[in-house]
Amino acid sequence: MEHTLYIYNTLTRKKEQFIPIHEPHVGLYVCGPTVYGDPHLGHARPAITFDILFRYLKHLGYKVRYVRNITDVGHLENDADEGEDKIAKKARLDQLEPMEVVQYYLNRYRKAMEALKVLSPSIEPHASGHIMEQIEFTQKILDAGYAYESEGSVYFDVEKYNRDYQYGKLSGRNIDEMLETTRDLDGQSEKRRSIDFALWKKASPEHIMRWKSPWSQGFPGWHMECSAMGTKYLGEQFDIHGGGMDLMFPHHECEIAQSCAALGKDSVKYWMHNNMITINGQKMGKSLGNFITLEEFFTGNHVLLTKAFSPMTIRFFILQAHYRSTVDFSSEALEASEKGLERLMEGYARLQKLQASATSSVNISEVRKKCEDAMADDLNTPMVISALFDALRSVNLIHDGKETISQADLSELQSVFKLYIEDLLGLQSDSASANGTEAYQKAVDLLLNIRLEAKKNKDWATSDKIRNELTAMGFEIKDTKDGFEWKL
RNA sequence: GGUACUUUGGCCGAGUGGUUAGGCACCGGUCUGCAAAACCGUCUACGGCGGUUCGAAUCCGCCAAGUACCUCCA
Structure with missing residues (x-):
């Protein structure tokens, strides 16, 4: 690779030379949308940012596997461990199957991305399609001793993990401060500490999105999908993990903890975060x-x-x-x-x-x-x-x-x-496709050539008539030194 | 309160020690039957105070204002 790419690694807060783990292969994982609402400008930023990275890496000659997940289960409202599932809530409000909600908004997301000329990733795995992998990953963390079961749910033991690793290294936090500043919430009694997070949640009786697991009928915690699917498709260690800055904590921090706890090492070499749109x-x-x-x-x-x-x-x-x-x-x-x-x-x-x-x-x-x-x-x-x-x-x-x-x-x-x-950059002219077929273009050219003739004969009435009527139809006519240009 | 970060000309937005960022707007000009469009050119800023340096928007310190995260968010 003749050109040396430098990327800013959030983990080290420095620009680092990009060296793939297994050249010429590059593994890229980016947090995708939770499909419970229409895609907005905020979704466009990471999609476009990492689209540029994807395109550039390929240009440099790398073989890139780009994984962008679809979150369709486990992402809770209000509190990471206690709120209602976002998809399930939307489904309840609209009286739809959760997967109908997912399909509807996923279609709209894809359509918007296509319009923005964002290339499709190599794989778009759904969280709900990888429940087994998430259960296995959770089991590994339990086996390693960094999680505990409590009333059918499984929680990550942050304090124990922090004794062997470092919790908070990505976002620059330390656990003592977090213990002081994290407020107490109701219903957290089954967790040992407020900063512990859910790997698996037991479903309440009315909760419709549920799967069998060794611990309970339930669903995976939000952070688990990325660890499980990243590992599945990109290996235990891969090159780049991207996402919005707002996901740095707690989401990515928890991912790091999960990977280190289960695999004994951090999965990701370079963490990249796009900033927000304000x-x-x-x-x-x-x-x-x-x-x-x-x-x-x-x-x-x-x-x-x-x-x-x-x-x-x-x-x-x-x-x-x-x-x-x-x-x-x-x-x-x-x-x-x-x-x-x-x-x-x-x-x-x-x-x-x-x-x-x-x-x-x-x-x-x-x-x-x-x-x-x-x-x-x-x-x-x-x-x-x-x-x-x-x-x-x-x-x-x-x-x-x-x-x-x-x-x-x-x-x-x-x-x-x-x-x-x-x-x-993936830019293309908006008008290029709107300018129609060749025959159509020739017809417009013909009209404007007639106008050109009229101009030569100083027949301003004909000349202006053609120009004004074409303008009224939505054409933009530009006179140039020795001819014309037009577009719709 | 903790942590991270930001402050650039009318607006947006690059730039980490010495050289023009760029775009948009404005203004001037070229072209033109008229108009529009287009094109060219001009506009030289860096929150405040102090320090380091031959030299700072760029490094250091203090102050001010603002943002994000610390609960879900791309």
């Missing part, structure tokens, strides 16, 4: 009720939105910020992204039609390197975009005849733009 400086989240669903973005149907925004605009907006920074949403910022993206994509289209000259008056030798360096430096997509905009200026100057480019340079520039815009 709205007016506050985290956009389900619990705060200030989230905007992706569908609302695509339709513009939300009070905070001045208009609809295309999936590509959302994707570009997210990529314009580094994944470890918070990014503050506003309609204004999105509009800025929309215009920037349009300019970039038009320039990209223009680049395809550029004529080569004998020599180059522009220097494009640094463009590829700048993009490569930026990507390799912890996926610095804003820097990549910045380098592309720099190169775009040259493209436009060549287009205007103010600069020239040789065939070799032109091919290189086209290659770099394709690689970064299409293959790695």
Whole structure:
């Protein structure tokens, strides 16, 4: 692998050189959605962030197995161990089978991801499809002595674990402080300590999502699915585990504890966390009720939105910020992204039609390197975009005849733009697909050529009639120096 | 209260010791029958105070404001 990738490891709080455990194979696990509600802007961030990583790793030549789970059981409301199951609650409210809820929202999630040009992961395992694995994993932790059974449920013994390992190393917490600050909750009497977490929960009589286990009819704890499925598909040790920063504690911390307790070692080499999307400086989240669903973005149907925004605009907006920074949403910022993206994509289209000259008056030798360096430096997509905009200026100057480019340079520039815009950033023009078939395009061209003739004859009435009527139909007509451009 | 982090020009947002980030907006210009669009150019900021240094947005200290996590959340 010629280019050295550096990624920020949350575990060490440093950028580290990426060295796969079993080159050329790379195992990547990312926490996916709990499918009990419509996907919102917050879901788009990790999906796009790790989509970029997935694409880039493959570009570097690695064989990547990308696992993104679907949480469809075990994720409880209010309290990790005491609330109602999110899926089950939604099912009860809507009078549906839990798996109907899962299917419905999973379909909507997939559809939104497809619109955002997020590639499908290699495997999308469901928690409910891996109950056996979770029971086995829980048994291993029991056998190792780091868990205890209590009234049909199994809890992780954090304090005992902490004597042999270090609980809290990912999120930078220590157990004593947590014991002081964790408030007491009702119904925790079956747990020895408030910080212990559930590996297996006995189902109450009315709980409909339940499976047989050695301890009780019940269901797995939320943190268990990732440990069990990560191990199953990526092995006892794998390269990268990603997810939102809000999952760092307790979810990922508990995963580490479960893996260390069961396997005697941490499963994950690099932990990566994307930051949150904020709205007016506050985290956009389900619990705060200030989230905007992706569908609302695509339709513009939300009070905070001045208009609809295309999936590509959302994707570009997210990529314009580094994944470890918070990014503050506003309609204004999105509009800025929309215009920037349009300019970039038009320039990209223009680049395809550029004529080569004998020599180059522009220097494009640094463009590829700048993009490569930026990507390799912890996926610095804003820097990549910045380098592309720099190169775009040259493209436009060549287009205007103010600069020239040789065939070799032109091919290189086209290659770099394709690689970064299409293959790695996953951007595509919104209008490209909307512009219809070839025959249709020729028909529009024909009309505009008639208009061009009229213009030459100074027949402004005909010229304006064609322009105005096409504009009224939704076409955008641009007069250029010696012709025209149009789009829908 | 604990822990982690943030503070960059009108807005968004990169950047970790010396060099123009970039985008959007504004303004100026080019092009144009008109208009629109497009293109080019300009705009040089880094919360406050102090320190280290030849030199700091970038390192250190203090202060201020804000955010996240500590209960479910991507």
